[in-house]
Amino acid sequence: MEKNNLLRMDNVGIVVESLDETIAFFLELGLTLEGRAMIEGEWSGRVTGLRDQSVEIAMMVTPDGNSRLELSRFLNPKVIEDHRAAPVNALGYLRVMFAVADLDDTLDRLYKHGAQLVDEVVRYQDSYKLCYIRGPEGILIGIAEQLK
Incomplete structure (x- = not known):
């Protein structure tokens, strides 16, 4: 079986409690709000396995238009687990990495939205x-x- 059927990665999903707060954070990072919608109905529950689901989503897109985050707020069923405080060595999806033109400026702007540095800013070689x-x-x- 050939692997050339893969076309792209469409998005990464993140479940949140507050869409507005999370949208504001990613807008400050530089993403654009592409759209917001309610996803519900019998068809959507057949995809996720959560019958009778009602989910408000917001699709955020990077400046180049190639990458997206799908932010989801579950109204029904209620969220049953919380992995937000998991350490970076926990099993499962870890994080999304973004390339920025000026890391210090980006941090300054994100701190105003409550961002907290996990440990410290580091240099990887001269890269x-x-x-x-x-x-x-x-x-x-x-x-x-990326350092020039």
Whole structure:
């Protein structure tokens, strides 16, 4: 079986309690709100396995138009687990990494939205300056500036 059927990765999904707060954070990072919608009905529950679901989503897109985050707020059924405080060595999806033009400026702007540095900003050789931060609701993201 050939692997050339893969066309792209469409999006990464993140479940949140507050869409407005999370949208504001990712807008400050530089993403654009592509749209907001309610997803519900019998068809959607057959995809997720959560029958009778009602989910408000917001689709955020990167400036190049190639990458998206789907932010979801479950109204029904209620959220049953919370992994937001999981350490970076926990099993499962870890984080999304974003490339930025100016890491220090980006951090300054995100701090105003409650972002917290996980540990410190580091240099990887002469290639990158990078860090992990926790945004609204403890969402873990990485940001990296390529050094010239």
